Amino acid sequence: MSAPLSRGVHAPLASAQRDFAAWTIAREEPLLTPGLSGDARADVRERLGVYRHAYLARLVEVLADDYPALKRALGDARFDALAAAYVRALPSRSPSLRDLGARLPGFVAAHEAAAELRAGAPWAADLARLELAVTDAFDAEDARPLARTDLAAIAPERWGDLALGLMPGAQRLDLAWPARALRTAHDAEQPLALDALEPRAERVVVWRRGERVLHREVDAGEAALLARLASGARFGELCALAAEARGDEAGAAFAAALLGRWVEDELLSSPAGSP
Numbered sequence: 001m002s003a004p005l006s007r008g009v010h011a012p013l014a015s016a017q018r019d020f021a022a023w024t025i026a027r028e029e030p031l032l033t034p035g036l037s038g039d040a041r042a043d044v045r046e047r048l049g050v051y052r053h054a055y056l057a058r059l060v061e062v063l064a065d066d067y068p069a070l071k072r073a074l075g076d077a078r079f080d081a082l083a084a085a086y087v088r089a090l091p092s093r094s095p096s097l098r099d100l101g102a103r104l105p106g107f108v109a110a111h112e113a114a115a116e117l118r119a120g121a122p123w124a125a126d127l128a129r130l131e132l133a134v135t136d137a138f139d140a141e142d143a144r145p146l147a148r149t150d151l152a153a154i155a156p157e158r159w160g161d162l163a164l165g166l167m168p169g170a171q172r173l174d175l176a177w178p179a180r181a182l183r184t185a186h187d188a189e190q191p192l193a194l195d196a197l198e199p200r201a202e203r204v205v206v207w208r209r210g211e212r213v214l215h216r217e218v219d220a221g222e223a224a225l226l227a228r229l230a231s232g233a234r235f236g237e238l239c240a241l242a243a244e245a246r247g248d249e250a251g252a253a254f255a256a257a258l259l260g261r262w263v264e265d266e267l268l269s270s271p272a273g274s275p
Helices: 007-025 044-066 068-074 076-089 104-110 112-120 124-139 148-152 156-161 179-187 220-229 235-246 248-265
Strands: 171-175 202-209 212-218
Touching: 044 068, 044 076, 044 124, 068 076, 068 124, 068 179, 076 104, 076 112, 104 112, 104 124, 112 124, 124 171, 124 179, 124 202, 124 212, 148 248, 156 235, 171 220, 179 202, 179 212, 202 220, 212 220, 220 235, 220 248, 235 248
Parallel strands: none
Antiparallel strands: 171 202, 202 212
16 A cells, blocks of 8 residues: 655645635736646636636526526626626635525625616616525425414414414515516516516515425515514414404404415424424
């Protein structure tokens, strides 16, 4: 059995790899190059530039996969410019491409590099928020949804203590633009009607049912109860919250009706310890 290579043999290779990676992912093209040489066809900067361009192009492709409606709405040129500015301004902190676009909605909403885009497409940040929520819901861990059989097994006097929670990955969004219309039209391969788009506040819930991610608009009353559910709540608490706005009897009926809809939608997870 041969002896392992010495640390000194590995060091130049490791150093060259670090230099090459730093050159490829740097925000601006570095002045210095790693210890590489060119040839008659291309000098060292041109050769390294091929890898630098390919790296950026791959990241833009990943973002296009995560934000398909945003890319279609902006057009290829504007989206690619946005994606390139994003990955240069906020390099990914994760080794996984899954997390590459996690900060894109915030970048679109507030970063100075996206100021021109916001002026021309003020709906873009909300559409990005919705599409990130769709991705998060799709990738969320599996859980068994609360079923009607679970409710039937609970004695009526114990309903107030029923612990409720949203399915993993479910989110409620408060949007200033009707971003759902854009994503829905994109999914249906229909025109996006951007010229007719006007600001309109909408509350949206996003969740996964089976292998399909769903989203729908909710009114203020349902949104308030969903907000309480986001951190876990008991059914009695939801009834009390609804009663504050509707009165005891109407509030309890409203909460019960929503509970039935949420069960049908498979929006609620089954209580811990349920079979």
